[in-house]
Amino acid sequence: MHVDADADLHDVFRILYDGDEWASDNDDEDAGDEQQLGEGVQTATSTEGSIHSRRYSKARFVTALDALVAPSSTPTVPAKRRIYAVPQPTSSVISSTAPLPADLNGKTYAPYSPLPLLARVRTFPPTFPSSLPGLSPMTLALAGWTYAHGGVVCASSSTCEKWGLGGLESLPSRSRDEVVRRLASSLPQRHTLECGWRTRASPATLPTQLRRLAHPLVTASLEPLAAALQARSIGPEPPRWACPVSASQLATLAAGLERYAAAVHGATLAIDPLAAALALFGWYPYDPVAPANHVAEQEHGHGHAQGHGHAAHTDIVACRLCLRRVGLWTFTATAASSDEERKFDVEGEHQ
Ligand SMILES: [Zn+2]
Ligand SMILES: [Zn+2]
Structure with a gap:
């Protein structure tokens, strides 16, 4: 009796809820469904019945629930097969350790580039x-x-x-x-x-x-630049300088860059506020013998810098966007300058 009642209920359930699809407890179908999702290919020949089973199968409910909890980990939306390959997104910034491209395609009609x-x-x-x-x-x-x-x-x-x-x-x-x-x-x-x-x-x-592309204000780009400036351009006689950013903000920035250097390179680095200010406003050490519009990764720390010919000391800093070059010695206290108060304006010197 007990078994019959169960069977009857099962029949009623089937009639009401299209039981064959609903009661898909067997693992084969679920596995097949998941595989279909994983492959991300939608079959063009799906009949109404199979659309139905895709819509109400347990696998789809589980996938939908998973997607609510961790959207990135599950292939929720099956990608449609494309005729053309989707181009890989290129890097959206050019870090201070990467050179600007030599050919900027100035003649191309590319109004949005x-x-x-x-x-x-x-x-x-x-x-x-x-x-x-x-x-x-x-x-x-x-x-x-x-x-x-x-x-x-x-x-x-x-x-x-x-x-x-x-x-x-x-x-x-x-x-x-x-x-x-x-x-x-x-x-x-x-x-x-x-x-x-x-x-x-x-x-x-x-x-x-353009500024965000070529001078990204992220620690990963500012830190190598500040380290290179510290090692190569901050001499014993620093120039007089002016900066629109307050001293406490620069100190915070320098401390952040030092923490980053310690965490990523294991380097103990002391960043001068001037080096932080120069890096923040996009100034690069400029060597007339080996001009470069980026800093090399190996310029970290004083010890490493000595070993490389291109990382020699230089009193010239340059902007890689406006190409302005400034000699820091012209702003030192001993420079034979008529106006005593002349300062290196890290923002205003860009042209
Ligand atoms: Zn024209
Ligand atoms: Zn500039």
Whole structure:
């Protein structure tokens, strides 16, 4: 009697809940289901019945529950088979120990790429008037313009005409302001209809992206730079310097970098506040004999630095973005300088 009642209940259960799929207690089906999930391939020929069983099988419930607890550890969404391989994401930052690429692709029409923007900005000479509102080298570079042969030329298309800012200085200031305003508002229209820059210029956020890319404010990048500066550029007679970051913040930064050096390299490193400030504002030790726009990993600590020819002491620091080079000796107390209060402004010296 007992067994019959059980069987009856089982039948009712089957009728109500489509029992064959629901009561899939056998391990084979679950294993098969999991395998199917693992492979991540959705069969195109699934009938309505098999869709049903996939939807209500125990394996799917278990997978869904697992996904709630630990989303990353389980293949919750079966990846569909793709025709094209998904490109691997490249590193989104260039650490201080990695060089900037030599070829920045300045001529490519790539309005959303930071490195081509850097290439375009770099074509403008330091003598280029940067005080004109709306016509700074960065504004022009964002609009797809570069500097060549004494004029402003399109970065990507030879059909766009060259133009220049010659003669602006000789104009009376009121009419000059008007000319500058009109020039600044016509930057897209100066490209021809075939040129991509006319349709889409670089977004205004691209300089910030470029800074984050080439000077990431993470300890893993700042620490090797600060260590190299400490070993190579902080001499017995430090320069007078100014920094917009407060002394206590710099001390915190230096302590953090020292902790990182101890944890990662096992090195006991004393980081001077000046080394921390220089690293924070993107200054690199610059050796005219072996110029490099990055610091080598082996520049950690004084002992290691002596062994390598390229890690010689240098009083010059350089920015790898704006390429400004500064001799630290010009700011020391003994330097024969007329103005006593001249300080190395770690932020303002960038050009
Ligand atoms: Zn153009
Ligand atoms: Zn700079």
